[in-house]
Amino acid sequence: MPSEAAAAAKCMKGDRKPPFTIGWADIYSVPTWMKETQGTIEKEVDELKKQGLVSKLVVTDAQGDANTQIQQIQSMIDSNVDAIILIAGSSTAPGRVIADACAKGIAVINFDSLVDTDEVTAKINTDSAQWGASAAKFLVDAIGGKGKILVLNGPAGISVSDDRRKGAEPVLKANPNVTILAETNTAYNVAPAQEAVTNLLFAHPDIDGILSLGGALSAGAVLAFDKQGRTQVPITGENARQFLELWKAKNLKAWATMQPNWLGAFATYAAVQALSGKDVPAFVKIPLPVIDNSSIDQYLAKAKDFPADGYIYSPYDQKLFDELLAQK
Secondary structure: OOOHHHHOOOOOOOOOOOOEEEEEEEOOOOOHHHHHHHHHHHHHHHHHHHOOOEEEEEEEEOOOOHHHHHHHHHHHHHOOOOEEEEOOOOOOOOHHHHHHHHHOOOEEEEEOOOOOOOOOOEEEEOOHHHHHHHHHHHHHHHOOOOEEEEEEEOOOOOHHHHHHHHHHHHHHHOOOOEEEEEEEEOOOOHHHHHHHHHHHHHHOOOOOEEEEOOHHHHHHHHHHHHHOOOOOOOEEEEOEHHHHHHHHHHOOOEEEEOOOOOHHHHHHHHHHHHHOOOOOOOEEEOOOOOEOOOOHHHHHOOHHHOOOOOEOOOOOOHHHHHHHHOOO
16 A cells, blocks of 8 residues: 555555656647747656656647547556646546546646646646736736737637636726727747738728737737838737847837746656655646846847747756745
């Protein structure tokens, strides 16, 4: 019978021994943000291998299909991986299969796009509603509390995108002199965002600001304005390298935060801690870093270390991870 101390975290039975097999159930691997996130997972796995805690990493790619992701998670359960790291393609669809993994003593760490079920070892995320509220507040202030804006969202149905938009809503409602001209839902990539904003520029000659709830979306919007010869307007965004470089080059009135790519590495580390008998909180809230004119140069100084279409994320190490896991 495993001791209580050896099975402190949820889903843990205390009967799994290192080195562990980690499964990474990726919803889609094409966006650069996802590639960078997988890079942090692979780097963390290499570190944990050196410590004798992990033997291998199993990676699947559902190519954006939630049903495929469920099948791939089921395959991981069938092969008895020790942990499953998950960005969910649907908040509801994987519930049963995730509960099955938990019941079998597999550590399930869900980050970024979260599932509705609590049958997981831990959920890790920034506060997406706070993200949206902070972005909306900056934009409302930047346009003096009145004007016409565009709202740029990520894909509909992705919890991160939906939650950011929900967070922005109370701020927008409290400022009735701010009018939403149009909203978009696009993939988190520059090209579709640029195309969507270009179409809106033809329809709307007067735009005072852009509430963009994703970094590549912001870069696409800035490029669309540029190509049409339109004057840039206040804009929010994320730590996408291209957006930050455009911000600096064009002296934009802008604000950004980030969904750190190292959430993947942290999820991997948290899984191993849970499997090793440590108490892992059911939810770990990651503080939102703010990028503004006082801090943008610090990020751009590291730009060369990241892909041209990538995200310049903040530094991390296992000491930071231990501090985050110690939060109460």
